[in-house]
Amino acid sequence: MNNDVINAAVAVIGVPAVLVGYILLTERLIQALPERRQGRLRPWFWIAPALLFLIVFLIYPTLNTLVLSFMDAQSRNFVGLDNYAWFIQDRGTLEALRNSVLWVVFMTGGVVGLGLLIAVLVDRIRYEPVAKSVIFLPLAISFVAAGVIWSFMYQYQDPSRPQVGTLNALIGLVGLGPIRWTQEQPINNFALIFIGIWMWTGFAMVILSAGLKGISTEVLEAARVDGANEWQVFRRIILPLLLPTMFVVSTTIIITALKSFDIIFTVTNGGFGTNVIALEMWKQMFTPPGNFGRASAVAIVLLLAIIPFMAINIRRFREQEAIR
Amino acid sequence: MTVVTKPLETTRATAVEKGGRGWSRIVLHAVVIGLMLLWLVPTLGLFVNSFRPAADVARSGWWNALFPPWDFTLDNYSRVIAANNLGDSFINSLLITIPATVIPVMVAAFAAYAFAWMNFPFRNAIFVAIVGLLVIPLQSTLIPVLRLLAGAGIAGEFLAVWLAHTGYGLPFAVYLLRNYMGGLPREVFESAAIDGASPTTAFFRLALPMSVPVLASLTIFQFLFVWNDLLVSLIYIGPTNPDNLPMTVRVASLVSSLGGETHFLTAAAFLTMILPLVVFLFLQRYFVRGITGGAVKG
Numbered sequence A: 001m002n003n004d005v006i007n008a009a010v011a012v013i014g015v016p017a018v019l020v021g022y023i024l025l026t027e028r029l030i031q032a033l034p035e036r037r038q039g040r041l042r043p044w045f046w047i048a049p050a051l052l053f054l055i056v057f058l059i060y061p062t063l064n065t066l067v068l069s070f071m072d073a074q075s076r077n078f079v080g081l082d083n084y085a086w087f088i089q090d091r092g093t094l095e096a097l098r099n100s101v102l103w104v105v106f107m108t109g110g111v112v113g114l115g116l117l118i119a120v121l122v123d124r125i126r127y128e129p130v131a132k133s134v135i136f137l138p139l140a141i142s143f144v145a146a147g148v149i150w151s152f153m154y155q156y157q158d159p160s161r162p163q164v165g166t167l168n169a170l171i172g173l174v175g176l177g178p179i180r181w182t183q184e185q186p187i188n189n190f191a192l193i194f195i196g197i198w199m200w201t202g203f204a205m206v207i208l209s210a211g212l213k214g215i216s217t218e219v220l221e222a223a224r225v226d227g228a229n230e231w232q233v234f235r236r237i238i239l240p241l242l243l244p245t246m247f248v249v250s251t252t253i254i255i256t257a258l259k260s261f262d263i264i265f266t267v268t269n270g271g272f273g274t275n276v277i278a279l280e281m282w283k284q285m286f287t288p289p290g291n292f293g294r295a296s297a298v299a300i301v302l303l304l305a306i307i308p309f310m311a312i313n314i315r316r317f318r319e320q321e322a323i324r
Numbered sequence B: 001m002t003v004v005t006k007p008l009e010t011t012r013a014t015a016v017e018k019g020g021r022g023w024s025r026i027v028l029h030a031v032v033i034g035l036m037l038l039w040l041v042p043t044l045g046l047f048v049n050s051f052r053p054a055a056d057v058a059r060s061g062w063w064n065a066l067f068p069p070w071d072f073t074l075d076n077y078s079r080v081i082a083a084n085n086l087g088d089s090f091i092n093s094l095l096i097t098i099p100a101t102v103i104p105v106m107v108a109a110f111a112a113y114a115f116a117w118m119n120f121p122f123r124n125a126i127f128v129a130i131v132g133l134l135v136i137p138l139q140s141t142l143i144p145v146l147r148l149l150a151g152a153g154i155a156g157e158f159l160a161v162w163l164a165h166t167g168y169g170l171p172f173a174v175y176l177l178r179n180y181m182g183g184l185p186r187e188v189f190e191s192a193a194i195d196g197a198s199p200t201t202a203f204f205r206l207a208l209p210m211s212v213p214v215l216a217s218l219t220i221f222q223f224l225f226v227w228n229d230l231l232v233s234l235i236y237i238g239p240t241n242p243d244n245l246p247m248t249v250r251v252a253s254l255v256s257s258l259g260g261e262t263h264f265l266t267a268a269a270f271l272t273m274i275l276p277l278v279v280f281l282f283l284q285r286y287f288v289r290g291i292t293g294g295a296v297k298g
Helices: A002-031 A035-068 A082-089 A091-122 A128-140 A143-153 A166-173 A187-213 A217-225 A230-259 A262-267 A277-286 A292-323 B002-019 B022-049 B054-059 B062-066 B075-083 B086-117 B123-133 B138-151 B158-182 B186-194 B199-210 B212-228 B231-236 B247-258 B262-295
Strands: none
Touching: A002 A035, A002 B086, A002 B158, A002 B199, A035 A292, A035 B086, A035 B123, A035 B138, A035 B158, A082 A091, A082 A292, A091 A128, A091 A187, A091 A230, A091 A277, A091 A292, A091 B022, A128 A187, A128 B022, A128 B262, A143 A166, A143 A187, A143 A262, A143 B022, A143 B212, A143 B247, A143 B262, A166 B022, A166 B062, A187 A230, A187 A262, A187 B022, A187 B262, A217 A230, A230 A277, A230 A292, A262 A277, A262 B247, A277 A292, A277 B138, A292 B123, A292 B138, B022 B062, B022 B262, B054 B062, B075 B086, B075 B262, B086 B123, B086 B158, B086 B199, B086 B212, B086 B247, B086 B262, B123 B158, B138 B158, B138 B231, B158 B212, B158 B231, B186 B199, B199 B212, B212 B262, B231 B247, B247 B262
16 A cells, blocks of 8 residues: 555656656757757657557557457457457347437437526526536536436335335326336436436536627627517527537537446446447456457447547547638 | 626626516526526435435435434445445545546646647647547557556556556647647747747746646546546456555446445445545636637637
């Protein structure tokens, strides 16, 4: 234990010190060169540590996973497209794929829709900062904690006993339920997705709210003076102006939804028809005996699903740079 | 920034209030307060339950504890800390998170400065590639990285997750810092260069001090990201060295192993949330700026 503390302290102080030392040392070496070559060489020394980390932990592994996805369980022999053939034929993976699509559609719709609604509503009230903090709060906690929080919300008791889960007690007040929220299909998938919505709405709200504040008050007032009602102001002015921002937020949420793993891992562990691609990959990898070929193929499918959004991200970034 | 927005917000609210009719105001408040409750109640319920005796948690809903006779206890906390090594894993979380936050911020700062203020071939191409890496799913790197770390003999060690989190955190870190540093006034760096300041001096004396707000945002982000992470620790530490596991992994495994004893879970979950919540409540401004800085200009 003590040893660990010392190691961590060494890392916190030592690594930055080594980095600074590295930059100062290379600067000494560069200074010895002729002026023209200094400027050419220096940037490469500065970005080298970052590039090294990116290559080792992101670029090389991703390419390697691609290769592994064409190999067998122990990564010994090439098996061609077998793992992908398994993926599109296996009922389990297809179910996971379907659930991932549900996550993408409903989590993105829920997060962006609610985020927009809340951003527009709180713009009109005095306790806006408090309301925003409350909605934003879940973003700071872990998916695991959120899973625990919501497993208490969704808790189910036999109808003969009093319901201790908040939701079942609530619907019990009007004579409904109780419902097995995390087990009954298809409700359980939506129950899990709502946890994701609960966590990420604050993210969409903060960005959309910042965009909303950027719309000039004069434009809105002018529309109101001209007799537009609040719905028309929203529909004709606010919505079109916020559309690009909503698009950006959506791509982020889509990627988050595709990668979602922790909530499902904590609450149902993929049981009762709630499996998703990201969790399926983990299962292939670690359910003995472990199949690295299939796990890699699942990871590559996930990556392929994300690539279009990555392309959008890059194009948007390029456009942003052009007006900079 | 805050000085400008504050009065603006109030004028907005009053302007609408004058125009709005009574009923629509009531509906507006009802909807907002309803949503706030929906967002607060789940956490509040867990918080209340974490201070209730085990028998009560199993027998009645958390809302019953709000009415007398009150019967609160710290038992769940003391039991979960003592019996499930949660105290140790809290320390582990800290030991993992602090270096895994400091290292990437530092590495990214140098790279971001080079991308913002130095000229070199392929500068934009490389930077765009890094922006593209932002969306690579962790999952597509797990197997090769695990093999690398195991091959180097550090799987299960803190060092493994420090390095991995640095790699995973860098795309966002470089992106955020480069955007901010690129927006710093050009004249400052030009006049420093004319005065004979070397790039290292310009970086340490000018760029870093001027970037403190964005460094704060990034630090908070990386801190929360690492503290709340489950997958990286689960895979790079989990199988080899369970003694080094952070809280998230422990709590996730408690969910499945405890079964009926859910009252411990309430305390355990709350313990994992304390630090992020404190960070969030006190540094919310920087957190928000980090999010909007990436998506909205200004």
